Amino acid sequence: MIILGIESSCDETAAALVTGDRQVLAHRLLGQEAAHAPFGGVVPEIAARAHVEALEPLIVAALADAKLTLADVDAIAATAGPGLIGGVMVGLVTGKALAHAAGKPLIAVNHLEGHALSPRLSDPDLEFPYLLLLVSGGHCQLLLVEGVGAYRRLATTIDDAAGEAFDKTAKLLGLGFPGGPAVERAAALGNPKAVPLPRPLKGSAEPHFSFAGLKSAVARVVGQYSPEDLAASFQAAVVDCLIDRTTKALRTAHGATALVVAGGVAANTSVRGALQTLASAHGLRFVAPPLWLCTDNAAMIAWAGAERFAAGLTDPLDVAARPRWPLDPNAEAVRGAGV
Ligand code: ATP
Numbered sequence: 001m002i003i004l005g006i007e008s009s010c011d012e013t014a015a016a017l018v019t020g021d022r023q024v025l026a027h028r029l030l031g032q033e034a035a036h037a038p039f040g041g042v043v044p045e046i047a048a049r050a051h052v053e054a055l056e057p058l059i060v061a062a063l064a065d066a067k068l069t070l071a072d073v074d075a076i077a078a079t080a081g082p083g084l085i086g087g088v089m090v091g092l093v094t095g096k097a098l099a100h101a102a103g104k105p106l107i108a109v110n111h112l113e114g115h116a117l118s119p120r121l122s123d124p125d126l127e128f129p130y131l132l133l134l135v136s137g138g139h140c141q142l143l144l145v146e147g148v149g150a151y152r153r154l155a156t157t158i159d160d161a162a163g164e165a166f167d168k169t170a171k172l173l174g175l176g177f178p179g180g181p182a183v184e185r186a187a188a189l190g191n192p193k194a195v196p197l198p199r200p201l202k203g204s205a206e207p208h209f210s211f212a213g214l215k216s217a218v219a220r221v222v223g224q225y226s227p228e229d230l231a232a233s234f235q236a237a238v239v240d241c242l243i244d245r246t247t248k249a250l251r252t253a254h255g256a257t258a259l260v261v262a263g264g265v266a267a268n269t270s271v272r273g274a275l276q277t278l279a280s281a282h283g284l285r286f287v288a289p290p291l292w293l294c295t296d297n298a299a300m301i302a303w304a305g306a307e308r309f310a311a312g313l314t315d316p317l318d319v320a321a322r323p324r325w326p327l328d329p330n331a332e333a334v335r336g337a338g339v
């Protein structure tokens with residue numbers, strides 16, 4: 001089984017070809033950092049136009065890399081949300097057009113399901129259920145992944161996502177955009193104990209997250225410390241919160257076979273290291289995808305498509321784009337939180 005994956009929900013345009021037995025035959029990606037950098041964040045209209053320009057050549061290039069044509073593909077998987085509606089429309093409509101023209105099934109993939117299942121692409125031994133810390137630019141959630149399409153949300157953020165906090169802190173420190181990797185590089189040169197910063201919600205009964213106060217605390221002391229010390233102290237505070245909240249969730253994640261991290265922030269070495277230690281302390285296996293599979297890409301969308309296709313799940317050509325699309329439809333709203 002060969003799946004073509006298409007991703008365009010934020011500021012990466014990507015196309016990939018992945019097989020049902022976990023071979024990544026091709027993956028192409030074009031970031032838009034330079035286009036958005038002058039604005040210090042992703043501008044939806046610029047993103048959508050950039051996806052229009054980039055997507056078709058990327059799909060053609062990915063097929064050429066894999067020495068395949070559309071006729072060789074079994075199904076087309078495109079991100080249908082959540083994300084910036086303009087970008088999602090570009091990828092989904094392209095996927096629909098290709099599916100229609102080539103007479104192939106369409107699979108509308110939830111971008112978060114792409115992140116959530118990506119560890120199973122890189123690790124063939126990862127079985128359901130697993131406890132997933134999904135930490136990205138727009139989300140910070142703990143999920144019990146029980147199967148394809150079966151996600152139980154145990155916790156979410158009541159304000160900012162962890163990646164968003166990295167991006168905002170990078171902006172405050174003048175480290176540029178995108179912020180996560182820049183903060184990590186600066187943090188490597190600083191003292192994580194130099195700046196006293198809060199650990200929002202640490203020790204609270206529910207395993208939810210909060211990062212807005214941490215970013216505000218950084219804003220109050222910018223200029224009083226070196227950017228390196230501030231970055232290191234900020235990163236240490238984020239790691240502390242992630243570990244405290246994940247420890248809490250582990251108590252209710254009965255039957256989990258592994259502790260798993262995914263999403264852009266999972267590319268952070270300190271985050272990965274602390275989670276590895278936590279997993280060992282609980283006698284659990286720790287699984288994290290390789291760095292390139294943590295941040296947005298189309299291989300994870302193709303893989304989620306492969307998992308859905310294997311389960312018999314395809315979508316009609318009039319399936320709608322969904323700018324908001326929670327993984328767990330039963331999760332209750334949390335004060336101030338996104339889904
Ligand atoms: P979502 O998946 O929630 O829709 P997104 O697609 O924008 O959001 P991802 O591409 O998964 O998010 O992740 C991007 C985020 O990851 C950004 O906020 C970025 O700063 C953060 N990030 C990337 N690399 C690192 C790193 N090394 N350390 C910390 N954060 C990082």
Ligand code: MG
Pocket residue numbers: 010011012296
């Ligand atoms: Mg991005």
Ligand code: FE
Pocket residue numbers: 111115136137263264295296
């Ligand atoms: Fe993402």
